[in-house]
Amino acid sequence: MPDRPKCPCMGGSLDKLIHPAILIVLARGPLHGYRIAREIGEMPLFDGDAPDVSGVYRFLKTMEKKGFVVSFWDTSNTGPAKKSYQITETGEHCLRQWVATLDRYRTGLTQLLRAARKAAEH
Amino acid sequence: MPDRPKCPCMGGSLDKLIHPAILIVLARGPLHGYRIAREIGEMPLFDGDAPDVSGVYRFLKTMEKKGFVVSFWDTSNTGPAKKSYQITETGEHCLRQWVATLDRYRTGLTQLLRAARKAAEH
């Protein structure tokens, strides 16, 4: 592949999984955007490569609009105000659905990987 | 989640994997867009849900521009002319890279799934 880091085979993508990742983090308790982004970045899937914070803020806003999370301003600590996000019942329901979906992805990925190995060998 | 079929937790996405899927199909020999789309649809990952053919044509065009595949018109058979795509050396190199990437995805997904299970139970 053209050895630009952009080549999808280098695996910079799989972006949609940021959705369950956020729900997983928030299932442990309310948290604000900046920390969410950092915690996601620490997940093995993201390989130490934290997602663009700007994108996470946007994503959280969309998720709130869709009812997966709710937000409130946290001014209890020193420092700039933090917008804390909390998972909703809808979000929890969605997270349970994600378990099945991720399992299906994993099965599919396993078979895609097997096919890729077979196709690549020669 | 809002039970629209659009909800990402229903797993309609993971679109980027269409890239390795196409390379895998083409590694078996040249093929034209329509069949490629159907074969991809039969892969377990895509769950019988064939990708939008229009999107596949577009994708193939992009892949050709980037050098992963080359095309030629096949008028040998009856019926409308078919634009056959063939994987290039670049594409084959990319496919080998995909094996490592998919393996990494799988590991990451496994851990994300484990985290989701833990987060969802209660």
Place this chain on the structure above:
DNA sequence: CACCTCTATAAGAGTATATCCTATATCTAT
């Protein structure tokens, strides 16, 4: 105190993707 870095949020711009619809044309079966 001036300066830098880290934390924290968010909008703007430009680009890239995705999806749906439409158009074309041939072939097969009823």
Place this chain on the structure above:
DNA sequence: ATAGATATAGGATATACTCTTATAGAGGTG
């Protein structure tokens, strides 16, 4: 003939992603 499957592709719209820029407080160092 008429419908449905095969086959390719462009237009329009919507969404998403990335990069840059703006704001602002906290903490540390020279």
